[in-house]
Amino acid sequence: MSSRISTSPSTGSSLAELRAALDRAGAVVVGAGAGLSASAGHAYSGPRFETHFADFIAKYHYRDMYSAGFWPYPTPEEYWAYWSRHIWLNRYAEDGGAVYGDLLELLRGRDYFVLTTNVDHCFQRAGFDKSRLFYTQGDYGLFQCSLPCRQTTYDNEKAVRRMVAEQENLRVPTALVPRCPACGGPMTVNLRCDDAFVQDPGWYAARRRYTDFLHSHDAGSVLYLELGAGYNTPAIIKYPFWRRTLANPDAVYACVNLGQAPAPKELAPRAISVDGDIARVLSALKTFS
CATH class of the missing domain: 3.30.1600 (SIR2/SIRT2 'Small Domain')
Structure with missing residues:
Protein backbone atom coordinates (compact mmCIF):
# COMPACT_ATOMS: atom_id res chain seq x y z
CA MET A 1 0.00 0.00 0.00
CA SER A 2 2.61 2.56 1.03
CA SER A 3 4.73 1.76 -2.06
CA ARG A 4 1.84 2.68 -4.40
CA ILE A 5 0.54 5.82 -2.69
CA SER A 6 2.67 8.88 -2.12
CA THR A 7 1.88 11.46 0.51
CA SER A 8 2.34 15.16 0.84
CA PRO A 9 2.70 17.24 4.01
CA SER A 10 -0.30 18.79 5.69
CA THR A 11 -1.98 21.33 3.45
CA GLY A 12 -3.24 23.36 6.37
CA SER A 13 -6.83 22.76 5.35
CA SER A 14 -9.27 25.02 7.14
CA LEU A 15 -11.59 23.97 9.90
CA ALA A 16 -14.43 25.32 7.79
CA GLU A 17 -13.61 22.74 5.10
CA LEU A 18 -13.67 19.94 7.67
CA ARG A 19 -16.95 21.13 9.18
CA ALA A 20 -18.49 21.37 5.71
CA ALA A 21 -17.37 17.82 4.88
CA LEU A 22 -18.83 16.60 8.17
CA ASP A 23 -22.16 18.28 7.47
CA ARG A 24 -22.34 16.94 3.91
CA ALA A 25 -21.52 13.35 4.88
CA GLY A 26 -24.26 10.76 4.87
CA ALA A 27 -22.06 8.60 7.08
CA VAL A 28 -18.92 9.16 9.17
CA VAL A 29 -16.30 6.52 9.87
CA VAL A 30 -14.00 7.62 12.70
CA GLY A 31 -10.57 6.06 13.06
CA ALA A 32 -9.11 6.97 16.44
CA GLY A 33 -5.53 6.40 17.58
CA ALA A 34 -3.39 7.23 20.57
CA GLY A 35 -3.18 10.88 19.60
CA LEU A 36 -6.84 11.37 20.47
CA SER A 37 -6.39 10.29 24.09
CA ALA A 38 -3.08 12.15 24.28
CA SER A 39 -4.93 15.34 23.37
CA ALA A 40 -7.30 14.57 26.26
CA GLY A 41 -4.31 14.61 28.63
CA HIS A 42 -3.63 10.87 28.74
CA ALA A 43 0.10 11.26 28.14
CA TYR A 44 2.30 8.20 28.66
CA SER A 45 5.36 10.28 29.54
CA GLY A 46 6.17 13.54 31.24
CA GLU A 94 -9.78 9.33 34.31
CA ASP A 95 -12.21 9.77 31.44
CA GLY A 96 -11.76 11.48 28.11
CA GLY A 97 -13.06 14.81 29.33
CA ALA A 98 -14.03 17.53 26.89
CA VAL A 99 -12.19 15.97 23.94
CA TYR A 100 -14.38 12.88 23.72
CA GLY A 101 -17.43 14.89 24.72
CA ASP A 102 -16.85 17.34 21.86
CA LEU A 103 -16.43 14.49 19.39
CA LEU A 104 -19.67 12.91 20.58
CA GLU A 105 -21.48 16.23 20.19
CA LEU A 106 -20.19 16.59 16.63
CA LEU A 107 -21.39 13.09 15.75
CA ARG A 108 -24.73 13.25 17.52
CA GLY A 109 -27.61 12.62 15.13
CA ARG A 110 -25.25 11.37 12.41
CA ASP A 111 -24.78 7.86 11.07
CA TYR A 112 -21.33 6.98 12.40
CA PHE A 113 -19.07 4.16 13.47
CA VAL A 114 -15.80 4.28 15.42
CA LEU A 115 -12.80 2.05 14.83
CA THR A 116 -10.12 2.57 17.46
CA THR A 117 -6.76 1.16 18.42
CA ASN A 118 -7.10 2.76 21.85
CA VAL A 119 -7.72 0.46 24.80
CA ASP A 120 -8.68 3.01 27.47
CA HIS A 121 -12.47 2.80 26.98
CA CYS A 122 -12.85 6.59 26.78
CA PHE A 123 -15.49 6.34 24.07
CA GLN A 124 -17.93 4.37 26.19
CA ARG A 125 -17.26 6.46 29.28
CA ALA A 126 -18.07 9.56 27.21
CA GLY A 127 -21.45 8.11 26.29
CA PHE A 128 -20.84 6.75 22.79
CA ASP A 129 -23.19 3.98 21.69
CA LYS A 130 -21.38 0.70 22.39
CA SER A 131 -22.89 -0.86 19.26
CA ARG A 132 -21.04 1.72 17.16
CA LEU A 133 -17.57 0.99 18.57
CA PHE A 134 -14.89 -1.53 17.60
CA TYR A 135 -11.90 -1.75 19.94
CA THR A 136 -9.72 -3.81 17.65
CA GLN A 137 -6.61 -3.91 19.89
CA GLY A 138 -8.23 -4.94 23.19
CA ARG A 192 -2.82 -7.16 21.11
CA CYS A 193 0.94 -7.45 21.49
CA ASP A 194 1.54 -11.04 20.32
CA ASP A 195 -0.29 -14.02 18.86
CA ALA A 196 -1.78 -14.88 22.27
CA PHE A 197 -4.27 -12.01 22.03
CA VAL A 198 -7.79 -13.23 22.79
CA GLN A 199 -10.58 -12.26 20.41
CA ASP A 200 -13.68 -13.14 22.40
CA PRO A 201 -17.29 -13.26 21.11
CA GLY A 202 -17.73 -9.57 21.90
CA TRP A 203 -14.70 -8.71 19.74
CA TYR A 204 -16.09 -10.67 16.80
CA ALA A 205 -19.54 -9.13 17.18
CA ALA A 206 -18.05 -5.63 17.12
CA ARG A 207 -15.97 -6.47 14.06
CA ARG A 208 -19.06 -7.79 12.29
CA ARG A 209 -21.00 -4.58 13.05
CA TYR A 210 -18.09 -2.49 11.77
CA THR A 211 -17.76 -4.55 8.59
CA ASP A 212 -21.51 -4.35 7.99
CA PHE A 213 -21.40 -0.58 8.42
CA LEU A 214 -18.60 -0.27 5.87
CA HIS A 215 -20.41 -2.47 3.36
CA SER A 216 -23.60 -0.45 3.77
CA HIS A 217 -21.64 2.68 2.85
CA ASP A 218 -19.49 1.48 -0.05
CA ALA A 219 -20.97 4.31 -2.08
CA GLY A 220 -22.37 7.73 -1.34
CA SER A 221 -21.10 10.63 0.73
CA VAL A 222 -18.84 9.20 3.42
CA LEU A 223 -16.33 11.02 5.60
CA TYR A 224 -13.39 8.93 6.79
CA LEU A 225 -12.20 10.94 9.78
CA GLU A 226 -8.82 9.91 11.16
CA LEU A 227 -7.96 11.31 14.59
CA GLY A 228 -4.47 10.85 16.01
CA ALA A 229 -3.75 7.51 14.35
CA GLY A 230 -0.18 8.10 13.19
CA TYR A 231 2.03 5.39 11.71
CA ASN A 232 2.44 2.86 14.53
CA THR A 233 -0.28 0.62 13.09
CA PRO A 234 -1.21 2.23 9.74
CA ALA A 235 -2.66 -1.01 8.34
CA ILE A 236 -5.57 -0.81 10.81
CA ILE A 237 -6.91 2.69 10.18
CA LYS A 238 -4.85 4.87 7.85
CA TYR A 239 -4.29 2.61 4.85
CA PRO A 240 -7.84 1.17 4.79
CA PHE A 241 -9.26 4.70 5.01
CA TRP A 242 -7.12 5.74 2.04
CA ARG A 243 -8.19 2.70 0.01
CA ARG A 244 -11.89 3.15 0.71
CA THR A 245 -11.75 6.87 -0.11
CA LEU A 246 -9.97 6.12 -3.39
CA ALA A 247 -12.60 3.53 -4.27
CA ASN A 248 -15.53 5.89 -3.65
CA PRO A 249 -15.50 9.14 -5.67
CA ASP A 250 -18.05 10.67 -3.29
CA ALA A 251 -15.96 9.99 -0.15
CA VAL A 252 -13.69 12.42 1.69
CA TYR A 253 -10.66 11.54 3.81
CA ALA A 254 -9.77 13.86 6.70
CA CYS A 255 -6.79 13.59 9.02
CA VAL A 256 -6.40 15.60 12.21
CA ASN A 257 -3.10 15.11 14.00
CA LEU A 258 -0.48 17.34 15.60
CA GLY A 259 2.68 17.34 13.50
CA GLN A 260 1.69 14.34 11.40
CA ALA A 261 -1.27 14.93 9.09
CA PRO A 262 -0.18 14.03 5.55
CA ALA A 263 -2.66 13.01 2.89
CA PRO A 264 -2.12 10.96 -0.26
CA LYS A 265 -1.64 13.05 -3.38
CA GLU A 266 -3.93 10.66 -5.20
CA LEU A 267 -6.83 11.79 -3.02
CA ALA A 268 -6.59 15.47 -3.85
CA PRO A 269 -8.89 17.37 -3.78
CA ARG A 270 -10.87 14.94 -1.57
CA ALA A 271 -8.42 15.06 1.33
CA ILE A 272 -8.46 17.41 4.29
CA SER A 273 -5.32 17.63 6.45
CA VAL A 274 -5.43 19.54 9.71
CA ASP A 275 -2.10 19.75 11.52
CA GLY A 276 -3.11 20.73 15.02
CA ASP A 277 -4.05 19.67 18.50
CA ILE A 278 -7.12 17.45 18.27
CA ALA A 279 -8.72 18.90 21.39
CA ARG A 280 -8.58 22.43 20.00
CA VAL A 281 -9.73 21.32 16.56
CA LEU A 282 -12.80 19.49 17.87
CA SER A 283 -13.71 22.38 20.14
CA ALA A 284 -13.37 24.86 17.28
CA LEU A 285 -15.44 22.69 14.92
CA LYS A 286 -18.43 23.18 17.18
CA THR A 287 -18.41 26.90 16.35
CA PHE A 288 -18.91 26.31 12.62
CA SER A 289 -22.36 25.64 11.19
Whole structure:
Protein backbone atom coordinates (compact mmCIF):
# COMPACT_ATOMS: atom_id res chain seq x y z
CA MET A 1 0.00 0.00 0.00
CA SER A 2 2.61 2.56 1.03
CA SER A 3 4.73 1.76 -2.06
CA ARG A 4 1.84 2.68 -4.40
CA ILE A 5 0.54 5.82 -2.69
CA SER A 6 2.67 8.88 -2.12
CA THR A 7 1.88 11.46 0.51
CA SER A 8 2.34 15.16 0.84
CA PRO A 9 2.70 17.24 4.01
CA SER A 10 -0.30 18.79 5.69
CA THR A 11 -1.98 21.33 3.45
CA GLY A 12 -3.24 23.36 6.37
CA SER A 13 -6.83 22.76 5.35
CA SER A 14 -9.27 25.02 7.14
CA LEU A 15 -11.59 23.97 9.90
CA ALA A 16 -14.43 25.32 7.79
CA GLU A 17 -13.61 22.74 5.10
CA LEU A 18 -13.67 19.94 7.67
CA ARG A 19 -16.95 21.13 9.18
CA ALA A 20 -18.49 21.37 5.71
CA ALA A 21 -17.37 17.82 4.88
CA LEU A 22 -18.83 16.60 8.17
CA ASP A 23 -22.16 18.28 7.47
CA ARG A 24 -22.34 16.94 3.91
CA ALA A 25 -21.52 13.35 4.88
CA GLY A 26 -24.26 10.76 4.87
CA ALA A 27 -22.06 8.60 7.08
CA VAL A 28 -18.92 9.16 9.17
CA VAL A 29 -16.30 6.52 9.87
CA VAL A 30 -14.00 7.62 12.70
CA GLY A 31 -10.57 6.06 13.06
CA ALA A 32 -9.11 6.97 16.44
CA GLY A 33 -5.53 6.40 17.58
CA ALA A 34 -3.39 7.23 20.57
CA GLY A 35 -3.18 10.88 19.60
CA LEU A 36 -6.84 11.37 20.47
CA SER A 37 -6.39 10.29 24.09
CA ALA A 38 -3.08 12.15 24.28
CA SER A 39 -4.93 15.34 23.37
CA ALA A 40 -7.30 14.57 26.26
CA GLY A 41 -4.31 14.61 28.63
CA HIS A 42 -3.63 10.87 28.74
CA ALA A 43 0.10 11.26 28.14
CA TYR A 44 2.30 8.20 28.66
CA SER A 45 5.36 10.28 29.54
CA GLY A 46 6.17 13.54 31.24
CA PRO A 47 4.51 14.92 34.40
CA ARG A 48 1.54 12.53 34.37
CA PHE A 49 3.81 9.50 34.29
CA GLU A 50 6.27 10.98 36.78
CA THR A 51 3.51 11.88 39.25
CA HIS A 52 1.81 8.49 39.32
CA PHE A 53 4.88 6.26 39.00
CA ALA A 54 7.64 8.11 40.86
CA ASP A 55 8.46 5.07 43.01
CA PHE A 56 8.72 2.77 39.99
CA ILE A 57 10.84 5.31 38.12
CA ALA A 58 13.24 5.60 41.08
CA LYS A 59 13.84 1.85 41.01
CA TYR A 60 13.69 0.97 37.31
CA HIS A 61 14.68 4.29 35.67
CA TYR A 62 12.35 3.94 32.70
CA ARG A 63 10.98 7.02 31.01
CA ASP A 64 7.43 6.30 29.95
CA MET A 65 4.50 3.97 30.49
CA TYR A 66 5.05 2.20 27.21
CA SER A 67 8.52 0.93 28.08
CA ALA A 68 7.41 0.29 31.67
CA GLY A 69 4.71 -2.04 30.42
CA PHE A 70 7.27 -4.27 28.68
CA TRP A 71 9.81 -4.18 31.50
CA PRO A 72 11.17 -7.64 32.53
CA TYR A 73 9.86 -7.54 36.11
CA PRO A 74 11.49 -10.31 38.16
CA THR A 75 8.30 -11.50 39.85
CA PRO A 76 4.58 -11.53 39.05
CA GLU A 77 4.00 -9.53 42.23
CA GLU A 78 6.10 -6.67 40.83
CA TYR A 79 4.64 -7.05 37.33
CA TRP A 80 1.11 -6.66 38.67
CA ALA A 81 2.06 -3.82 41.00
CA TYR A 82 3.00 -1.83 37.91
CA TRP A 83 0.24 -3.06 35.62
CA SER A 84 -2.59 -2.67 38.11
CA ARG A 85 -1.63 0.96 38.63
CA HIS A 86 -1.26 1.47 34.87
CA ILE A 87 -4.71 0.00 34.20
CA TRP A 88 -6.29 1.93 37.07
CA LEU A 89 -4.90 5.25 35.81
CA ASN A 90 -5.65 4.78 32.13
CA ARG A 91 -8.91 2.83 32.31
CA TYR A 92 -10.68 3.72 35.55
CA ALA A 93 -9.31 6.88 37.18
CA GLU A 94 -9.78 9.33 34.31
CA ASP A 95 -12.21 9.77 31.44
CA GLY A 96 -11.76 11.48 28.11
CA GLY A 97 -13.06 14.81 29.33
CA ALA A 98 -14.03 17.53 26.89
CA VAL A 99 -12.19 15.97 23.94
CA TYR A 100 -14.38 12.88 23.72
CA GLY A 101 -17.43 14.89 24.72
CA ASP A 102 -16.85 17.34 21.86
CA LEU A 103 -16.43 14.49 19.39
CA LEU A 104 -19.67 12.91 20.58
CA GLU A 105 -21.48 16.23 20.19
CA LEU A 106 -20.19 16.59 16.63
CA LEU A 107 -21.39 13.09 15.75
CA ARG A 108 -24.73 13.25 17.52
CA GLY A 109 -27.61 12.62 15.13
CA ARG A 110 -25.25 11.37 12.41
CA ASP A 111 -24.78 7.86 11.07
CA TYR A 112 -21.33 6.98 12.40
CA PHE A 113 -19.07 4.16 13.47
CA VAL A 114 -15.80 4.28 15.42
CA LEU A 115 -12.80 2.05 14.83
CA THR A 116 -10.12 2.57 17.46
CA THR A 117 -6.76 1.16 18.42
CA ASN A 118 -7.10 2.76 21.85
CA VAL A 119 -7.72 0.46 24.80
CA ASP A 120 -8.68 3.01 27.47
CA HIS A 121 -12.47 2.80 26.98
CA CYS A 122 -12.85 6.59 26.78
CA PHE A 123 -15.49 6.34 24.07
CA GLN A 124 -17.93 4.37 26.19
CA ARG A 125 -17.26 6.46 29.28
CA ALA A 126 -18.07 9.56 27.21
CA GLY A 127 -21.45 8.11 26.29
CA PHE A 128 -20.84 6.75 22.79
CA ASP A 129 -23.19 3.98 21.69
CA LYS A 130 -21.38 0.70 22.39
CA SER A 131 -22.89 -0.86 19.26
CA ARG A 132 -21.04 1.72 17.16
CA LEU A 133 -17.57 0.99 18.57
CA PHE A 134 -14.89 -1.53 17.60
CA TYR A 135 -11.90 -1.75 19.94
CA THR A 136 -9.72 -3.81 17.65
CA GLN A 137 -6.61 -3.91 19.89
CA GLY A 138 -8.23 -4.94 23.19
CA ASP A 139 -9.37 -3.35 26.42
CA TYR A 140 -7.46 -2.43 29.58
CA GLY A 141 -10.59 -3.42 31.49
CA LEU A 142 -10.25 -7.10 30.57
CA PHE A 143 -7.98 -9.93 31.67
CA GLN A 144 -7.31 -13.01 29.58
CA CYS A 145 -5.38 -16.22 30.05
CA SER A 146 -1.79 -15.65 28.91
CA LEU A 147 -1.55 -19.06 27.22
CA PRO A 148 -4.43 -18.63 26.22
CA CYS A 149 -6.35 -21.76 27.13
CA ARG A 150 -9.58 -20.39 25.62
CA GLN A 151 -10.94 -17.33 23.82
CA THR A 152 -12.50 -15.78 26.92
CA THR A 153 -11.96 -12.44 28.64
CA TYR A 154 -12.77 -11.40 32.22
CA ASP A 155 -13.71 -8.02 33.70
CA ASN A 156 -10.88 -6.82 35.93
CA GLU A 157 -12.04 -3.65 37.71
CA LYS A 158 -12.50 -5.19 41.14
CA ALA A 159 -9.17 -7.06 40.97
CA VAL A 160 -7.28 -4.04 39.68
CA ARG A 161 -8.61 -1.69 42.32
CA ARG A 162 -7.71 -4.14 45.05
CA MET A 163 -4.16 -4.59 43.73
CA VAL A 164 -3.69 -0.83 43.62
CA ALA A 165 -5.02 -0.41 47.16
CA GLU A 166 -2.99 -3.23 48.72
CA GLN A 167 0.38 -3.02 46.94
CA GLU A 168 3.43 -2.19 49.05
CA ASN A 169 7.09 -1.77 48.13
CA LEU A 170 6.23 -2.14 44.44
CA ARG A 171 4.62 -5.52 44.96
CA VAL A 172 1.09 -6.83 45.24
CA PRO A 173 0.28 -9.60 47.73
CA THR A 174 0.88 -12.99 46.14
CA ALA A 175 -2.73 -13.95 46.79
CA LEU A 176 -3.85 -11.13 44.47
CA VAL A 177 -1.80 -12.23 41.45
CA PRO A 178 -4.54 -13.07 38.91
CA ARG A 179 -4.81 -16.67 37.72
CA CYS A 180 -6.93 -18.06 34.92
CA PRO A 181 -10.14 -19.47 36.41
CA ALA A 182 -10.17 -22.20 33.76
CA CYS A 183 -6.61 -23.60 33.76
CA GLY A 184 -4.94 -21.85 36.71
CA GLY A 185 -2.27 -20.33 34.48
CA PRO A 186 -1.07 -16.71 34.67
CA MET A 187 -3.41 -14.02 33.47
CA THR A 188 -2.45 -11.01 31.37
CA VAL A 189 -4.11 -7.88 30.03
CA ASN A 190 -6.25 -8.18 26.91
CA LEU A 191 -3.90 -6.25 24.62
CA ARG A 192 -2.82 -7.16 21.11
CA CYS A 193 0.94 -7.45 21.49
CA ASP A 194 1.54 -11.04 20.32
CA ASP A 195 -0.29 -14.02 18.86
CA ALA A 196 -1.78 -14.88 22.27
CA PHE A 197 -4.27 -12.01 22.03
CA VAL A 198 -7.79 -13.23 22.79
CA GLN A 199 -10.58 -12.26 20.41
CA ASP A 200 -13.68 -13.14 22.40
CA PRO A 201 -17.29 -13.26 21.11
CA GLY A 202 -17.73 -9.57 21.90
CA TRP A 203 -14.70 -8.71 19.74
CA TYR A 204 -16.09 -10.67 16.80
CA ALA A 205 -19.54 -9.13 17.18
CA ALA A 206 -18.05 -5.63 17.12
CA ARG A 207 -15.97 -6.47 14.06
CA ARG A 208 -19.06 -7.79 12.29
CA ARG A 209 -21.00 -4.58 13.05
CA TYR A 210 -18.09 -2.49 11.77
CA THR A 211 -17.76 -4.55 8.59
CA ASP A 212 -21.51 -4.35 7.99
CA PHE A 213 -21.40 -0.58 8.42
CA LEU A 214 -18.60 -0.27 5.87
CA HIS A 215 -20.41 -2.47 3.36
CA SER A 216 -23.60 -0.45 3.77
CA HIS A 217 -21.64 2.68 2.85
CA ASP A 218 -19.49 1.48 -0.05
CA ALA A 219 -20.97 4.31 -2.08
CA GLY A 220 -22.37 7.73 -1.34
CA SER A 221 -21.10 10.63 0.73
CA VAL A 222 -18.84 9.20 3.42
CA LEU A 223 -16.33 11.02 5.60
CA TYR A 224 -13.39 8.93 6.79
CA LEU A 225 -12.20 10.94 9.78
CA GLU A 226 -8.82 9.91 11.16
CA LEU A 227 -7.96 11.31 14.59
CA GLY A 228 -4.47 10.85 16.01
CA ALA A 229 -3.75 7.51 14.35
CA GLY A 230 -0.18 8.10 13.19
CA TYR A 231 2.03 5.39 11.71
CA ASN A 232 2.44 2.86 14.53
CA THR A 233 -0.28 0.62 13.09
CA PRO A 234 -1.21 2.23 9.74
CA ALA A 235 -2.66 -1.01 8.34
CA ILE A 236 -5.57 -0.81 10.81
CA ILE A 237 -6.91 2.69 10.18
CA LYS A 238 -4.85 4.87 7.85
CA TYR A 239 -4.29 2.61 4.85
CA PRO A 240 -7.84 1.17 4.79
CA PHE A 241 -9.26 4.70 5.01
CA TRP A 242 -7.12 5.74 2.04
CA ARG A 243 -8.19 2.70 0.01
CA ARG A 244 -11.89 3.15 0.71
CA THR A 245 -11.75 6.87 -0.11
CA LEU A 246 -9.97 6.12 -3.39
CA ALA A 247 -12.60 3.53 -4.27
CA ASN A 248 -15.53 5.89 -3.65
CA PRO A 249 -15.50 9.14 -5.67
CA ASP A 250 -18.05 10.67 -3.29
CA ALA A 251 -15.96 9.99 -0.15
CA VAL A 252 -13.69 12.42 1.69
CA TYR A 253 -10.66 11.54 3.81
CA ALA A 254 -9.77 13.86 6.70
CA CYS A 255 -6.79 13.59 9.02
CA VAL A 256 -6.40 15.60 12.21
CA ASN A 257 -3.10 15.11 14.00
CA LEU A 258 -0.48 17.34 15.60
CA GLY A 259 2.68 17.34 13.50
CA GLN A 260 1.69 14.34 11.40
CA ALA A 261 -1.27 14.93 9.09
CA PRO A 262 -0.18 14.03 5.55
CA ALA A 263 -2.66 13.01 2.89
CA PRO A 264 -2.12 10.96 -0.26
CA LYS A 265 -1.64 13.05 -3.38
CA GLU A 266 -3.93 10.66 -5.20
CA LEU A 267 -6.83 11.79 -3.02
CA ALA A 268 -6.59 15.47 -3.85
CA PRO A 269 -8.89 17.37 -3.78
CA ARG A 270 -10.87 14.94 -1.57
CA ALA A 271 -8.42 15.06 1.33
CA ILE A 272 -8.46 17.41 4.29
CA SER A 273 -5.32 17.63 6.45
CA VAL A 274 -5.43 19.54 9.71
CA ASP A 275 -2.10 19.75 11.52
CA GLY A 276 -3.11 20.73 15.02
CA ASP A 277 -4.05 19.67 18.50
CA ILE A 278 -7.12 17.45 18.27
CA ALA A 279 -8.72 18.90 21.39
CA ARG A 280 -8.58 22.43 20.00
CA VAL A 281 -9.73 21.32 16.56
CA LEU A 282 -12.80 19.49 17.87
CA SER A 283 -13.71 22.38 20.14
CA ALA A 284 -13.37 24.86 17.28
CA LEU A 285 -15.44 22.69 14.92
CA LYS A 286 -18.43 23.18 17.18
CA THR A 287 -18.41 26.90 16.35
CA PHE A 288 -18.91 26.31 12.62
CA SER A 289 -22.36 25.64 11.19
